[in-house]
Amino acid sequence: MSLIVQKYGGSSVADADRIKNVASRIARSRDLGADVVAVVSAMGDTTDELIDLAHSVSPQPDAREMDLLLSTGELVSCTLLTMALRTLGYPAISLSGEQAGIHTDTTYGKARISRIDTARVRQELEKGQLIVVAGFQGVTDDLDVTTLGRGGSDTTAVALAAAMDADRCEIYTDVDGIYTADPRLAPDARKLEEIGYQEMLELASYGAKMHPRSIELGMVYNVPIYVASSFKETPGTLIHQGPDEDPVEDRVKVTGIACNTNVAKITVRSVVDRPGVAAALFEPLAQVGVNVDTIVQNTSADRTTDISFTVSRTDLPGALRQVETVLGELGAAGVITDSSLASVSIVGSGMQNTPGYASRMFRALADGGINIDMITTSEIRISCIIDESQLGEAVQLLHHGFQLEEDN
């Protein structure tokens, strides 16, 4: 019997009817002969409502308490889905993160999975049960409940699939696959039948709907991930070790365009240029868990430098507080921020070691009158930070410029 891990997002279980719909889909997979472990997110806006509740009693809720609070959202959806499955006549059991053996470190709000003890899941599968696991949550060695942060339920699903050596992990969501660009910005965008882990990782890191953590996990443990709609029956996109990543195959192409509006820039002015400056600036940010993305530093003739870097907009207030504590130490003239930015990226493993992509990208943007604020690259990605107001235009220019509307 094959083993499939399926993940259903919050919009897929937003109310009783949708929960029943998901139950029917799981039942159908069972009827087709598969063992199923389903992972669910909290219903609809539950998580946001719980966050609001927390803020109604505390301006800065404690992280440990917040995690235990938020973990209830997934417990509600997973028990309801289990009840719906049993009502259809299928043996089913719900498991909390702890019961499913999801052990994590103690970084509340952004915990990382340390190990998965699959004993209980295996035991329930052997009894013939369909299993519904509360996503997004785990437990520390002290039995304190943690949450996995953004994309947490996807991470739960892919990690469980890896630990259980599942045949594949299916992510059911409100988009029906991975596109060459956001269809709302690029009307010509095309759904991809398949995509390699590396490419998907870059797309996800730079704005596509999935969180990069789960892709990364899938890549490391070689778990095929199928992304499809939980509402429609149209085929989705398979993320796997595909031909694109086979070095023998020398395909030359851009796979897709990613974009992200959750970008804020911090510039520290006139820092004295001496060893240790970067460490003094970025260590305090790491301490409070702020992820720094693009970093640009240019030393001028007078031995001072402006250091600019981007963070997510949600992290901006926290990042700014940390930066202000070290301004004196850095001998900096001041700090300025800009929240009106966005990033646009082209991604494709075919770009590897092939010159010309960057210049084509910069030319396309320049022809559209779009100013580039910062640039970063990886082996298979080139990203530009631009003004947010020009993002839609930029995506369309690049989608057309790299002929992504054609299935080549």
Place this chain on the structure above:
Amino acid sequence: MSLIVQKYGGSSVADADRIKNVASRIARSRDLGADVVAVVSAMGDTTDELIDLAHSVSPQPDAREMDLLLSTGELVSCTLLTMALRTLGYPAISLSGEQAGIHTDTTYGKARISRIDTARVRQELEKGQLIVVAGFQGVTDDLDVTTLGRGGSDTTAVALAAAMDADRCEIYTDVDGIYTADPRLAPDARKLEEIGYQEMLELASYGAKMHPRSIELGMVYNVPIYVASSFKETPGTLIHQGPDEDPVEDRVKVTGIACNTNVAKITVRSVVDRPGVAAALFEPLAQVGVNVDTIVQNTSADRTTDISFTVSRTDLPGALRQVETVLGELGAAGVITDSSLASVSIVGSGMQNTPGYASRMFRALADGGINIDMITTSEIRISCIIDESQLGEAVQLLHHGFQLEEDN
């Protein structure tokens, strides 16, 4: 330092303002020098809302799933209360039933506490933390979450107080103490300063607001229980091993009147009277967890008997199903039910071994034209099953008949 366990009911934590109010009360106890373990119920109507949610996906939700679902209500209130305490500047931590070491059997929906492992609670107290425990819930040896049924949070509080050898257990609720009768029915009702466990147990079993389980636990482990309002500052009632239960003191009096409208009667008609009949009838009820209260059986000349018994109205449909399965085996002529009944009881340890109370009670009811359907007695209680429509009148007649308006 003294140790106090405090319990706050659902109406006491129904919204953010009330939660902040409860936080202030706990903080005040700490300021007065006490270690505090607070136990909370779910906010307001949360539990009912979760039950409705369950019924929206399943006509008969599975008991295990229901318990995990319902347990989230107390997790929400206990984390919010902890956040509110921390916002006031007090170190505080929330603990789920499992984290607080509340171990139970596997009777989902009505689990009984098997043991309490106080290690974590003690460890957090030693760190100087105020502790907020999710009431109503525990965990089986297989780490499955259970709920304790009616009165569950009171039970959690008293059991924790017993296990921690606390100085006392304070139950804060929307009533401000224990009265000689329900003040809504008997306007002359008087608040008691203190009451013995046995008397309180009878009052609670026969309708007073507290659940008898927690009283029983308090009695067994000699935990003084203080019942008071979480909104007002007026003094409440202390339930303890009081003078009333001291056999040396020979007080002769009725302490209070209890009443209960959650009464349904089942009568099995013309059962053949032979050994084993009662067992055949009541064993199937026990199997599904139905509590049978008053039982009346009278054998007639023709060797057949009617057996009548009362159950709570909520248990009536389940009880009836079970009874119908054994009607043939009992050779019974049929079964009839009545849901329009209520019970009224007089309670007082002074009644023990003192004749005359029963006849005074029956006379008072007869003078008021109230028909008595069934009668049961314990050493310190006499209960009559009457028509629900006459309950108010009966309570007033008895309250006046036994001079409870006078502080004697």
